[in-house]
Amino acid sequence: MKHYSRREKEKAFEVIVSQYEAQLLRYVSRMIFNFDLAEDVVQETFLKLFKNWKDELAPSPQILSWLYRVAHNKAIDMIRKENRRINHQNNKAEWDKIDLEILHKEKSGISENALAAAEILNSLTPDEKQLVILKVYEKKTYKEISEITNLTTGNVGFKLHHIMKKMAKRLNKGEK
């Protein structure tokens, strides 16, 4: 493990956080549909990076893939935790309300179709959601997605095709 001076540590911190905070916030917000909780998840992800990363601390595709993987797992933990909390309070409706907070906040100016698509996105499994977000919003290639998810590129395409088809079917049904 490389030893960093205080100044080098500060610089590495600034570079890494500035480079990746926006895309991680975007990714996690779309995973869990709640901005505050997304910030919690991203904070935890960075804490884990700075604690555990043993190689050079400079932006690289490896660090980015690692960050996406950790953020994804932490987002799933967060969804489970929130579900447990709400089940515990016997108030199932609340999570749905929190979930869709972004939708309602942004409702003005968004087409009905886009809202419907977002609601369908929110109802997908976390792994399905991950693929859609990485492809549609983060514009990652199949190869990049396969590095983050450990799926083969063929499998990424296969799964995305099925998810998008399912989504198209549900959107069409909604319109009718």
Add this chain to the structure above:
Amino acid sequence: MAKLSQKQSIIKCSDIEPHLFDFLQHELGSAQTTIITEHLKKCEDCKKSLAELQSSLKALEDFGVAQPPKHLTDNRRKRIKFAYMHPFLNFCYIHHKIISIIIVIITLATVLFLIKNASLDKKRNFKEYPVQLNLR
């Protein structure tokens, strides 16, 4: 080219349809892209499937205007930086409850130990007194 059109004539929709999303995302090689482009010119079913995929994509992209924050709040940034720059202090911060409990236990144990010792000393003094009397 003749080879390609011969190939196209035996291509079925079931060969094309599973690759329509890959096609939309430009994830196919040039030969496959040409085959699909040609097939789409003639096949209404696949054209319809493609249009449905495109409209789902468009709906998702339209929703993309919902803007998540671009930066972490200052407090969160400071928190991460503190943990990175001062791992030991951060450890104390995270485990402050356990550390406080341990300190309280140690303090209590020390106090109890001192009290016990003090009372033992008293007893010893008391026992020694008659011995001194006997000496007189």
